[in-house]
Amino acid sequence: xxxxxxxxxxxxxKDSYKKFVEYLFSIKDLxxxxxxxxLVLDSKYEIIGIRLPIMREIAKDIxxxxxxxxxxxxxxxxxxxxxxxxxxxxxxxxxxxFYKYFLKHVEKIDNWALCDSFCSSIKIIRSHxxxxxxxxxxxxxxxxxxxxxxxxxxxxxxxxxPSNLEKIFDTLNKIxxxxxxINMAEAWLVCEIYTKFPNETEKFLKNNNLNKFTQNKAISxxxxxxxxxxxxxxxxxxYKK
Numbered sequence: 481x482x483x484x485x486x487x488x489x490x491x492x493x494k495d496s497y498k499k500f501v502e503y504l505f506s507i508k509d510l511x512x513x514x515x516x517x518x519l520v521l522d523s524k525y526e527i528i529g530i531r532l533p534i535m536r537e538i539a540k541d542i543x544x545x546x547x548x549x550x551x552x553x554x555x556x557x558x559x560x561x562x563x564x565x566x567x568x569x570x571x572x573x574x575x576x577x578f579y580k581y582f583l584k585h586v587e588k589i590d591n592w593a594l595c596d597s598f599c600s601s602i603k604i605i606r607s608h609x610x611x612x613x614x615x616x617x618x619x620x621x622x623x624x625x626x627x628x629x630x631x632x633x634x635x636x637x638x639x640x641x642p643s644n645l646e647k648i649f650d651t652l653n654k655i656x657x658x659x660x661x662i663n664m665a666e667a668w669l670v671c672e673i674y675t676k677f678p679n680e681t682e683k684f685l686k687n688n689n690l691n692k693f694t695q696n697k698a699i700s701x702x703x704x705x706x707x708x709x710x711x712x713x714x715x716x717x718x719y720k721k
Contacts (some may be wrong), residue, residue: 481671482656485504485537485541486503486507486534486537486538487499487500488500488541488542488545489545489549490545491541491546491549491550492545492546492549492550492553493544493549493553494553496551497550497554497603499556499608501555501561504528504545504558504560504561505528505529506712507530507534508528508529508530509529509530509531510529511529512529512530512531512602512648513527513528513529514529514557516529516593519593519651520559520591520592520593521591522590522591523559523590523591523594524590525556525557525558525559525590525591526557526558526559528558528559528560529557529558530560532563533555533579533716535560535563535564535567536567538552538567539562539564539567539568539570539571539581540571542564542568543571543572544566544603545605547568547569547571547572548643550568551565551568551569551581554658555602556588559591559593559594562588562589562594563593563594563597564586565588566594566598566601567597567598568590568596568599568604569581569582569585569598569599570602570603570604572604573604575607578602578604578682582602582662583703584631585598585618586626586627589626589630589642590626590640591625591626592629592661592664592702593631594626595626595629595630596633596660598630599630599633599634599636600637601604602631602634602638603636604615605634606638606670607639609639609714612634612638612639613635613639613644613647615631615692616630616632616634616635616639617631617651618631619634619648619652620632620635620655621632621651621654623656623657625657625659626661626662628657628659628662628665628667629661632661632662632666632668632669633665633669634670635669636665636668636672638667640673640676640677641673642677645673645677645680647685648669648673649680649688652669652670652684652688652689652690652692653688653689654668654689655681656691658691658693661699662693663693666694666695666698667692667697667698667700667701668698668701670684670690670694670698670701670702671698671700671702671705672700674698674708675705675707677704678708678712682716683718685698685699685719690721692721695719695720695721696720699716699717699719703716704717704718
């Protein structure tokens with residue numbers, strides 16, 4: 481094992497990966513497993529029960545080994561395996577290599593937690609905004625619930641700026657689904673934009689194609705934000721559908 485707080489193999493192969501998974505089970509927290517399982521519903525992945533900060537530490541340690549060798553042998557039975565893979569991919573420094581694994585990883589995401597933690601961690605895309613903003617817009621319009629959510633959360637986490645607002649609002653107007661995790665991401669995105677660009681977002685809230693749930697959830701999220709004043713919150717109630 482490599483020198484680390486966590487038991488991370490120095491060399492990755494099937495045997496060392498198997499031992500790594502055994503290590504993950506050795507640090508499981510059964511109370512946390514029960515709690516987190518109640519939040520992550522309808523996922524195909526089994527949950528071991530490891531908190532996110534610990535998985536971030538593990539991913540950081542793995543990123544100091546051969547990342548591509550790790551990704552070749554990594555498996556997808558457990559939620560924690562997939563989460564750690566995403567966090568490791570976020571450490572890749574070569575953009576071409578990152579992009580290859582980014583696309584593959586998005587296909588594995590089937591719940592909000594895997595989506596949101598991964599999307600908020602991938603800092604390399606900020607240095608390639610034209611490419612990844614376009615990619616995230618394309619993903620946002622996907623019919624796949626979590627591909628769309630990935631696109632929306634990437635925009636939310638990395639690409640809210642004056643030059644992108646028109647394209648973001650246009651994209652939100654083109655999303656016609658009533659899928660829950662897409663609509664929730666849309667509402668979250670509208671809220672985040674409002675905290676930075678209230679005038680532009682108010683105009684959007686006045687006239688848009690959002691469904692009733694998404695519009696009202698966006699206003700509710702803005703109402704819950706400590707970054708928005710009481711008078712603004714009251715004013716926005718008029719835009720509820």
